Amino acid sequence: MNNRVVITGLGVVSPNGTDLAQFRQAIRNGVSGIRHDPQLEKLLFSCQIAGKPVIDNERLQQYFKPLELRGLESTGIMYGVIAGLDAWKDAGLEPVDTDGTPDWDSGSVFGTGTSGIDKFREAIYKVDALEIRKLGSTVVAQTMNSGVNAYLSGKLGLGNQVCTNSSACATGAESILMAYERIKTGRAVKMLAGSTSDSGPYIWGGFDALKVCPYRYNDKPEKGCRPMSATASGFVPGSGAGAMVLETLESALDRGARIYAEILGGHVNSGGQRGSGTMTAPNSSGVQRCITMALKEAGVDKQEVDVINAHLTATSKDVTEIKNWVAVLERSGKDFPYINSIKGMIGHCISAAGSIESVASVLQLAEGFIFPNINCEDLHPDIEKLVDPARIPTVCLEQKFNILAKASFGFGDVNACIIFKRYEHG
Known part of the structure; x- marks a missing residue:
């Protein structure tokens, strides 16, 4: 089979917007969600700023039962469940009744890098203190990587494939492509696709130790993450979740669903950590081949x-990435496509990056705008030599367009690229 696959629902929990309406408003207006983090300062991190979604208990109670909230410490599960259920609702879908038959035609691919690090830390201390009986009944569900999907599939009654992928910063884009392939080949009708990432020092500490995070902007956090800037000095850690509902075009039309965009295809690969590729740097040959x-x-x-x-x-790899796009597309200067990065507003959300950024991409396609690159007023001179600055907007452009390429690259030299298309009704 070769089904056409469309996107009918979106959900997001981001540092600059914890629901779709807030997120849309924020990215249109270049609003930063990066803030000073007192905990990172207390722990003597060099980088004491982060992009961390703010979710209060009242909001959590809309998605979790009181018994589920007791002892729930995995921020990744919290973010993922909220984004996933919001996407399902946004698509006009309802969960299967708890006493009904599972929805055999619907499944989920929802990725993560880690799960429940704070819960895992608590468990280690209790085990070391010989307090095993005090661990509680939710340690396993919160600390297994597939925990977020276990919660989502149970809340929605999904009966098709339910799995969790993990490919570092390429996780979110990869999850969407895995779900896309399942629908395209006729093995599912609807799939929830997305990814999530925990918040906190136990996730972000390793990056701070690698000295890849900025330390000069602790007193002005909204200026700290500066993609394509001459004064960029590292990524700001972030967290959150993004989700979308994918389904066959036939199904979407049959039920009169709103269609945001269509997925035309994509590719995942690895640079094999050969050539210029390492654990932390991409092999340009692999990136170019992926695109x-x-x-x-x-x-x-x-x-x-x-x-x-x-x-x-x-x-420093921003220049390399631009060079790779120029080489693949054989386009430069004024002929280069418009290009943007949301990381200036939310930081690098690690395993959630690709899914949050894909939600932003689809919103742009569906609503005809190109969100601004903030903190890019001093464009890197090596990038300016390759791309006309007008193709790197610093204000929101109200402009309809048809094709968007979304790319994500991750630790371990892994790559993913998705091609989205604006859906034309009729």
Whole structure:
């Protein structure tokens, strides 16, 4: 089979917006969700700023039962469940009745990097103190990587494939492509796709130790993450979750669903940590091949790409990424597509990055705008040599377009690229 796959629901928990309406408003207006984090300061982190969603207990009670909230410490599960259930509702879908038959045609691919680190730390201390009986009944569900999907599938009654992928910063984009393939090949009708990431020092500490996070902006956090900037000095850690409902075009039309966009195809690969590739740096040959194959599988010509939603982390690799896009598309200067990165507003949300950024990408396609690159007033001179600054907007552009390429690259030299298309009704 070769089903057309469309997106009918979106959900997001982001540092600059914990629901779709807030998020849309924030990215249109270049609003930063990066703040000073007192806990990181107390723990003597070099980088004491972060992008952390703010979820209060009243909001949590809308998604979790009182018994579920007792002892729930996994922020990744909290974010993922909220984003996932919001996407399902946004698609006009309802959970299966608890006494009914599972929805055999619907499943979920929801990725993460870790799960319940704070809960895991608590468990270690209790075990070491010979207090095993005090661990409680939710340690396993909160600390297994598939915990977020266990919660989501139970709340929705999903009966198709339910799995959790993990590919570092490429996790979110990869989850969408895995769900896309399942629908395209006729093995599912609807799939919830997305990813989530825990918050906190036990996730972010390793990056601070690697000295890849900025330390000069602790007193002005909203200026700290600076993709494509000459003064970029590292990525700001972030967290959250993004989710979308994918389904066959036939199903969406049959039930009169709103269609945000269509997925034409994509590709995942690895640079094998060969050539320029390492554990922390991409092999440019692998990146270029990933983008090339994504365009080929989507049936899209290089000249048809209107907008790139890039990975761009505000590190020295930003220039390399731009060079890779220029090489693949054979376009530069004024001929280069518009390009943006949301990381200036929310930081690098690690395993949730690709899914949150894909939600932002789909909103742009569906509503005809290109969100601004903030903190990019001093464009890196090596990038300016390759791309006309007008193609790197610093204010929101109200502009309809047809094709957006979304790329994510991750630790371990893994790559993912998705080609989204604006859906034309009728």
